[in-house]
Structures are given as structure tokens and as C-alpha cells.
Amino acid sequence: MPERKPRKDAARNREAVLAAADALFARGTSPEDITMADIAAExxxxxxxxxxxxxxxxxxxxxxxxxxxxxxxxxxxxxxxPLGPGTPAQERVPALLDAVLCFKLDNRRLALALEGSGSGSPYQAEHYERWHGLLRSVLEQIPGLTDGDFTAHALLAAVRADLVEYLAGQEGLPRERMRAQLADFAARVMAGAASGS
Known part of the structure; x- marks a missing residue:
């Protein structure tokens, strides 16, 4: 039996739904207030x-x-x-963290809504597991670094959506300053972890 292709109207509906949700999260001030009914209407x-x-x-x-x-x-x-697999680990780790930070800065309300949904723990989300696994595997390529698993968790904590929202929204920290501070933090964590201190 041939594989069924999605109907054209289903694909069109999917695009409309994602665009509507995107617009609502971009306009909204509180991600928790956006309901399925709001998205369907939009x-x-x-x-x-x-x-x-x-x-x-x-x-x-x-x-x-x-x-x-x-x-x-x-x-x-x-x-x-600097993101791709051919980049040395010491350069790739800060680039990966910077990409996650920039993504969350550009999608603050969506990231907050996703990390706050479901079990209430961002650590159990599929996207977190993917980033953690990738970061851990890159960290484990750094000579002398003995605990890539914990180090990956610690580094990802610096780009949690609630922290990004607090720093950007409440503290008004400029984007470039956040990026520079994250790069400095990542370099210090990697240096300390690789030296065993």
C-alpha cells in the first residue's frame, strides 16, 4: 500500500497554525496567557x-x-x-552556547513557554536532552576534561529561558554584553574543568 501524503489543506493548516502561534508569542507579554483557542482563532x-x-x-x-x-x-x-562538527572543541563549545543564547533571545516568550510547559522541568524536555548530549560529546573531546556530563548541564544552565528573560527583560542587559559574558564564562568553566580544579 503506498504511503499516504498529507493533504494540501493539512500542510496549509500547519503553516497557518505555526505562523499564528509565532505571531501571538511575539506580540504577547505573558506566554502562559496564550491558549489553544487563541491560536486556533488567529x-x-x-x-x-x-x-x-x-x-x-x-x-x-x-x-x-x-x-x-x-x-x-x-x-x-x-x-x-564555528558551529559545525569540524571545529575544534574549545571553539565549538562557546559557539554552540552562543547559538542557543541568541536563539532564546530572539524567541524569548516561546522559549519561556516551552521550558515552563509539561512537567515544569526544562531538563526533561526533548530539546534539552539533544543540546545536552551534543554539548557533552563536544566537551568530552577536550583533553583533561573529566566530567563532560555535569559540565554540559552547568553550561546550559547559563542559557535557561527564565535566566535569559530575567537578564534581558528585568535587568535590561544588552545582547552583546550577554554574549560576551557567556563566552567568558564558558572559557573559564572549560579551563577549570580541563585543569581538574
Whole structure:
């Protein structure tokens, strides 16, 4: 039996839903206030369409997050320096963290909504596991670094969505200063971890 292709209207609905959710999160001030009903109304589809396609609000957030993250993921998996796999680990770690930070700065409300959904723990989210695994594998290439697992967790804590929102929103820390501070922090953590101190 031939594989069924998604109907054209289903693909069109998906694009409309993701665009609507994207617009609502960009405009909104509180990610928790954006409901499935809001997104369905903005997209011009029924709520049932959303629930059939995404299961629940968390599923929709994950789909939107993944769609937004796709260019970064592609660059990490097969792109050129500094993100791509051919880059030395000492350069790749800060570049990966910078990419995550910039992504979260550009998608602050969406990142907050996703990290705050579901179990309430960003550490159990699929996207976190992916970033942690990648970062750990790169850290383990640094000579002398003995605990890539914990070091990856510690470095990713610096780009949690709630911290990024606090620093950018509440503290008004400029983007370039945040990026420079993160790069400095990553360099110090890697140096300390590699020296065993």
C-alpha cells in the first residue's frame, strides 16, 4: 500500500497554525496567557484541528520551537565553523552556547513557554536532552576534561529561558554584553574543568 501524503489543506493548516502561534508569542507579554483557542482563532482553524495535529499545547509549542530551531540545528549538524562538527572543541563549545543564547533571545516568550510547559522541568524536555548530549560529546573531546556530563548541564544552565528573560527583560542587559559574558564564562568553566580544579 503506498504511503499516504498529507493533504494540501493539512500542510496549509500547519503553516497557518505555526505562523499564528509565532505571531501571538511575539506580540504577547505573558506566554502562559496564550491558549489553544487563541491560536486556533488567529490561524482561522478549529480547536479540534490543533488538538488532532499537536495533541496539546506542549505539542504545539514543541513543533513551533523545532521549526524555529531548524536552521540552528542544521548548522550544528553539518555546517561550517564555528558551529559545525569540524571545529575544534574549545571553539565549538562557546559557539554552540552562543547559538542557543541568541536563539532564546530572539524567541524569548516561546522559549519561556516551552521550558515552563509539561512537567515544569526544562531538563526533561526533548530539546534539552539533544543540546545536552551534543554539548557533552563536544566537551568530552577536550583533553583533561573529566566530567563532560555535569559540565554540559552547568553550561546550559547559563542559557535557561527564565535566566535569559530575567537578564534581558528585568535587568535590561544588552545582547552583546550577554554574549560576551557567556563566552567568558564558558572559557573559564572549560579551563577549570580541563585543569581538574
Amino acid at each position: 490561524a482561522g482553524v478549529g480547536k479540534g484541528t490543533l488538538f488532532r495535529a499537536y495533541g496539546d499545547r506542549s505539542g504545539l509549542l514543541r513543533a513551533l520551537y523545532e521549526a524555529r530551531l531548524e536552521p540552528v540545528t542544521d548548522a550544528v549538524e553539518s555546517g561550517p565553523a
